[in-house]
Amino acid sequence: MHTGLVHQLDFDRDGRTLDFLSIPFSIDRSPYFQLKVPISIIRNGDGPSVLLMAGNHGDEYEGELSLAKLIRRLDPARIRGRVTILPMANAPAVMAARRCSPLDGGNLNRAFPGDPSGTPTARLAHFLEKELFPRHDIVFDIHSGGTSMEHLPTALIERNDDAERHERALGLMRSLGMAHAFVADNGPAAPTSMGAARRAGSIGLSGEFGGGGTATIDSMAVTARALDNLLLAAGVTDEAVLGTPPSQGVPTQLLSLTRHSQGIYATRRGWYEPAVRLGDRVAAGAVAGWFHDLERLDMPEEPLFFAEAGIVISRRLHTHCEAGDCLIQVAEPVEA
Template identity: 35%
Template sequence: MLQMQPPPSLVPSPVTATVDFAAPGVQHGFLRLPYSRDDAAWGSVMIPVTVVNHGEGPTALLTGANHGDEYEGPIALFDLAATVRPEEVTGRLIIIPAMNYPAFAAGTRTSPIDRGNLNRSFPGRPDGTVTQKIADYFQRVLLPMADVVLDFHSGGKTLDFLPYCAAHVLPDKRQEAAAFDLVRAFGAPWSCRMLEIDAVGMYDTAAEDMGKIFVTTELGGGGTASARTAGIARRGLRNLLIAAGAMRGEVTAQPTRWLDMPDADCFAFAEDGGLIEFLIDLGGPVSADQPVARIFPIGRTGLAPIAVHARRAGLLMARHFPGIVKPGDCVAVIGEEVEG
């Protein structure tokens, strides 16, 4: 007789927290996910978490390393977890510096366990792969607790960005306006109305579909963090928490310039592989159909480089990193500067 499996929504999450999300004060612990492997039959994935409860204000869910090779968020969040005092907090902070901990520990975008891209794995499955189980716990346990979600990103090893804070254009204009108010408070050098080209399964979408105020960043790239970009992350994090009513203090206002990504023409893709030479630096102006880069074939000498053209006018807000590209790689992103 065929035995029917229960739907994922009825299967309990295998993740357990060693912290009490309702307890007052500061707690440091882990989200523990059993993971049987060759070197530890009864092993676990241990995702560090800090919870700070003090006051009746909103709950802020703060995450980094959704992709494991992006470092500004983990720097700011590990620092906040180590230094925050309960009396500074007027609500609840749930701090998870490395939500895809296996990828973070390996320094890779995706998980070395199952090659899962956490930011394309929502809503997840409690009976799925390790990455799907992590996504499911965020979907069913952590996101419902949150009022505000800040998910730090940067370009990782394959992109470099102008440092910006961003939110999405949404059908619910009150939700959208609240998100952009926090983007403005974050105070990155650039602020962006962001368009996603691969939004299926994203953490962003999961949070926004629940009505949460969702803010994200792209703060540089190249698989490292600079003193400047780490500083932007630290300062912006506190500014956002103060503006959201989750921490005490005054927002330290910073000038920001606004970018819009109105359509798919913002993205330029390589149709050929090879050595890329950029003809425009980040932040530089671009005209429609202007060559932004050229790609040298590397299999032999004597071949002319192939130009990659911008599909719209604006400025160069992101570029491929490092110097070798493959067909289909995103080479450049063109944003339109707008009034804030």
């Protein structure tokens, strides 16, 4: 009654199901409160099994809005297999427009493998890794830069020691039709959804699709195209559901982000002014921006320099900064 996660889902039922994952969690205003996480299952017989999720962080909207559309538009009669959709996985964070859950401070993408007797975030992570992910061939978790960051659209997979599964993941990642992509190597114990998908035996795909705590025409278009392309590549559908033309032969530049020296971090309170844009190629020693101290107007702004060459992939959107804030990052282009 007071721990765990409960549901009444039938994963083998054909048609469209719209229901909730329920997590008991007593709060001040409601002692028998249950956190409700919406979930949809759309199934038509045997075939591929794909899990699509967004709202892992609550202030990343491209995936949330796109998956809400997909729930309404995906016709069970026109698919093969099963598509499970979690449009707002960290539901309390989505409703609060925050990165982390206001119920327990939980960052879902750092909570895996979770704990069935822990906080709501830990219980959800445990259910996803132990119960939901293993039911699916593919897990696609959609992210963006959130409220504080702007991010170059990039796809992501985790390196897999199984060569055949790794090649399958690479092929699916390229099928998304995104110009840039990462192969991350966070190790077998990674607390992320991609680490969880790998431990569950699924092929995990993720990516960053925008940022700024908003949805734009461009960020929604790249998200819709990636979803349509993935469902086509997985063999679930024969045509685009969200109305985007499939990408044909779009080259994907692989990137590497493995060193702290590829980022610039604030070391004190200040105000950051950028000198470059997302996607720019920069050299080591190039000016990344300027750090202002508006409490010391007699002091000139401090130029900041890239320690490494690469492609600018993210930058902080909030001009005001505190010590430890990441201001900008570059990734290194690598050969396939």
